[in-house]
Amino acid sequence: MPETTITAEPGVPLITITREFEAPRELVLRAHVDPALLVQWLGPRELTMTVDRYEARDGGTYRYVHRDAQGDEYGFHGVFHGDPTPDGLVQTFEFEGAPGHVSLNLLTFTQHGSRTELRTVASFTSVADRDAMIGSDMSRGVRDGNDRLAELLARLQAG
């Protein structure tokens, strides 16, 4: 079972994500540049993804939104730098919940036989920005926890 490895070293504003796939690198790239394919895999299953625009070419912009079951929206947008190839896909990335905290993401697709190693290096302007990105979902975790607490309280009061 291939594993997704996420590395976030102290003192350096980078996140590195690596994963191997049983597919040629052109196909793994296609799953990143064709919005009809992207919506089929990016993000957890319980979130619905819609693409507002996705221009995977030099200077093209993109924006997509993840929606959860409660109807809350998480928007992301950025710009492609250079035409994407298996040797490199370069894009800026900004979570609209934290405007101004932009990362520069470099994706490379390296083929080993029938497998492709996908490597994403996200570079932030500061370690604090990087840490906030990894921790940004924590607010959701806290909210999930609060939701469960609310349900528990409701059950206790009903009982």
Next chain:
Amino acid sequence: MATDRFSLVFSALADPTRRAILTRLAEGEATVAQLAEPFAISQPAISRHLKVLETAGLISRTQRATARLSHLEAQPLREVTTWLARYQRFWDESHERLDDLLAALQADSDEGGNHA
């Protein structure tokens, strides 16, 4: 937990000797001499590692008779694990879905190839 506290915890965990010390302390409290035993380094060096772990809140230390005992403090580790867990889960699940999609796309093109 504040970001600077995270940095302290991560810096503390970045060293293999300190990780080994934490693993040992997971079995129970220990003296500096006991902790130094498996390593080819001096007790003062171990003490310096313990100081880093203590500053990060990963261990606490108490004086008992003539020995100073170190205890593992699990809470900061738990918080750090939670911190990364959701981000990790986002990519784990995305990549599992990408695996399935890539398999389906290749199955389609193989089928097309057989008919050609």
